[in-house]
Amino acid sequence: MKKIVLVLAVITMIGCGGGGSTKTTDTENDHQTQNPPFDNRPETHQNTRHKIFLIGDSTVNYINLAGESKVGWGNVIDSLLKHSEDLTNRARPGSSARVYRFDPNDLPQNLNQTIKESIYHDLEVGLYGEHRDLYWAKTKALLSQVANLGDFLLIQFGSGNDHFYYNTIYPRDSDLDGDGDVDQDDRNYRIEHRRNDFKSALKFYINQAREMGLVPILITNPNNRAFRNNRIQNWREPFYSYTKEVAQEENVRLLDLNKKSREEYQRLYDEAGQSCEGEINQKFGACNIHDENVDAVHFYEEGARIVAGWVRDLACEDAQSELCRQFEGH
Numbered sequence: 001m002k003k004i005v006l007v008l009a010v011i012t013m014i015g016c017g018g019g020g021s022t023k024t025t026d027t028e029n030d031h032q033t034q035n036p037p038f039d040n041r042p043e044t045h046q047n048t049r050h051k052i053f054l055i056g057d058s059t060v061n062y063i064n065l066a067g068e069s070k071v072g073w074g075n076v077i078d079s080l081l082k083h084s085e086d087l088t089n090r091a092r093p094g095s096s097a098r099v100y101r102f103d104p105n106d107l108p109q110n111l112n113q114t115i116k117e118s119i120y121h122d123l124e125v126g127l128y129g130e131h132r133d134l135y136w137a138k139t140k141a142l143l144s145q146v147a148n149l150g151d152f153l154l155i156q157f158g159s160g161n162d163h164f165y166y167n168t169i170y171p172r173d174s175d176l177d178g179d180g181d182v183d184q185d186d187r188n189y190r191i192e193h194r195r196n197d198f199k200s201a202l203k204f205y206i207n208q209a210r211e212m213g214l215v216p217i218l219i220t221n222p223n224n225r226a227f228r229n230n231r232i233q234n235w236r237e238p239f240y241s242y243t244k245e246v247a248q249e250e251n252v253r254l255l256d257l258n259k260k261s262r263e264e265y266q267r268l269y270d271e272a273g274q275s276c277e278g279e280i281n282q283k284f285g286a287c288n289i290h291d292e293n294v295d296a297v298h299f300y301e302e303g304a305r306i307v308a309g310w311v312r313d314l315a316c317e318d319a320q321s322e323l324c325r326q327f328e329g330h
Helices: 113-124 136-148 160-169 185-213 238-251 257-271 277-285 301-315
Strands: 052-055 087-089 152-153 213-219 253-255
Touching: 052 136, 087 185, 113 160, 136 185, 152 185, 160 185, 185 213, 185 238, 213 238, 238 253, 257 277, 257 301, 277 301
Parallel strands: 052 087, 052 152, 152 213, 213 253
Antiparallel strands: none
């Protein structure tokens, strides 16, 4: 397979950060680049066959433990493509945007201990199964071998995994600015550093993709099936808004799967008489109405196929785009 052609300016990247300190030392985005408009990118060039690579969390790639029946949308979207073999799912369950950069088999010494224990636990219970190579360095090595100019890297982060990561790195009700008091300044510190760090993590993958001649696409995380007062609640904030900000700042196409999932879940809920009984429970899984301990995030196989269809529909809102042309019927 031919080597990837370097078509965009190389952007210097610095370390992965995210250590035990509450200070953010990441400087990946110190170097800014003027991004070309969409019509100058491979995505809008003449119709050609392209591969699609996925990175993200368990809603993209669900690895079943004994007795489970859940499926990620990335596990089934290949059936919607003209060439199913052109799909490579490199998402890793339990990953936040930052944690996907860590080798789960060899974690950095300065990584926060709670984060380490969570990743080690995932390994011990077999969450990764035989897929212990699902992290960025291995994914990048694969891309360098099999990807071609204009292929797509679809990036979906911003789930509960990101909430866990940042709640651990920047704990609530903590003296984060080191002035001896827990006050509004600490809350502001937490919000600012969480926002900057998450956006920096997304921009890392965008810049890496562009350096390799790939077309990065951001996807907002599908929403929980969580209702309060008969209205679905957006459980993906603030990362939902941060992802949209990055798409605008980096001139990257955005597939708003979060918005689509909220609209569709609300429609199904209303059609069932404001109840999760019916299609939601049968096809997707449980809803979170009164019990926060149910899995209202992941999908049964039929639901995963529906979500995969939403991703295709979002890609084909621009029916002339190269991404849409990879799907059957387009």
